[in-house]
Amino acid sequence: xxxxxxxxxxxxxxxxxxxxxxxxxxxxxxxxxxxxxxxxxxxxxxxxxxxxxxxxxxxxxxxxxxxxxxxxxxxxxxxxxxxxxxxxxxxxxxxxxxxxxxxxxxxxxxxxxxxxxxxxx
Amino acid sequence: xxxxxxxxxxxxxxxxxxxxxxxxxxxxxxxxxxxxxxxxxxxxxxxxxxxxxxxxxxxxxxxxxxxxxxxxxxxxxxxxxxxxxxxxxxxxxxxxxxxxxxxxxxxxxxxxxx
Numbered sequence: 001x002x003x004x005x006x007x008x009x010x011x012x013x014x015x016x017x018x019x020x021x022x023x024x025x026x027x028x029x030x031x032x033x034x035x036x037x038x039x040x041x042x043x044x045x046x047x048x049x050x051x052x053x054x055x056x057x058x059x060x061x062x063x064x065x066x067x068x069x070x071x072x073x074x075x076x077x078x079x080x081x082x083x084x085x086x087x088x089x090x091x092x093x094x095x096x097x098x099x100x101x102x103x104x105x106x107x108x109x110x111x112x113x114x115x116x117x118x119x120x121x
Numbered sequence: 122x123x124x125x126x127x128x129x130x131x132x133x134x135x136x137x138x139x140x141x142x143x144x145x146x147x148x149x150x151x152x153x154x155x156x157x158x159x160x161x162x163x164x165x166x167x168x169x170x171x172x173x174x175x176x177x178x179x180x181x182x183x184x185x186x187x188x189x190x191x192x193x194x195x196x197x198x199x200x201x202x203x204x205x206x207x208x209x210x211x212x213x214x215x216x217x218x219x220x221x222x223x224x225x226x227x228x229x230x231x232x233x234x235x
Contacts, residue, residue: 009161033221045164045211045226052221091163097220106171107220111156111163 004112021077023092033095034075040088082119127227134202142197144212152218153195157208202234
């Protein structure tokens with residue numbers, strides 16, 4: 001079963017429009033982490049935000065904001081007043097804690113399929 | 122300030138050929154990993170390592186080998202390339218494999234197997 005679903009494969013907007021990228025996740029854990037990564041046309045993935053499951057406060061960083069709702073298992077990402085430089089593929093990811101055979105714990109990271117955002121001038 | 126360095130950036134192979142994708146990081150990260158990115162499938166974990174001498178399989182390990190002889194390097198080997206291995210490959214590292222750790226990615230290797 002898909003653990004992280006980004007239902008929007010591609011989104012196209014005109015500069016200055018607001019755009020929301022959806023992310024729905026599935027986990028049985030009560031404690032987990034959620035991430036967003038950006039992949040610009042240059043190809044390298046860049047970390048945007050990390051959120052733990054106990055912190056449902058929305059976060060704003062400049063034109064970026066994130067809305068985390070445990071009740072709907074969603075961690076949506078909004079870009080306000082989009083710019084051409086926001087054009088990229090955006091990935092949502094879920095990290096769950098798992099134990100190895102030796103007893104040490106590690107983070108099992110699952111990525112969504114990604115959303116291609118194109119911002120036109 | 123190199124971060125995670127991957128080579129080569131592009132590679133074309135014929136079916137059955139072997140090759141090694143190189144990955145090096147200079148941040149003294151314990152955790153290193155290889156992902157492949159395919160359209161519509163996000164990033165899938167191939168192999169990972171939590172320290173020198175320790176490697177483990179990820180979600181899609183078949184057809185790939187890894188080793189970790191030093192903290193800095195984590196090469197990915199394709200022993201006999203197949204068209205299904207045509208993909209973009211990313212190396213990523215983090216300080217430890219904690220579940221709250223963010224990953225640092227290399228710039229990727231675009232591999233085509235004909």
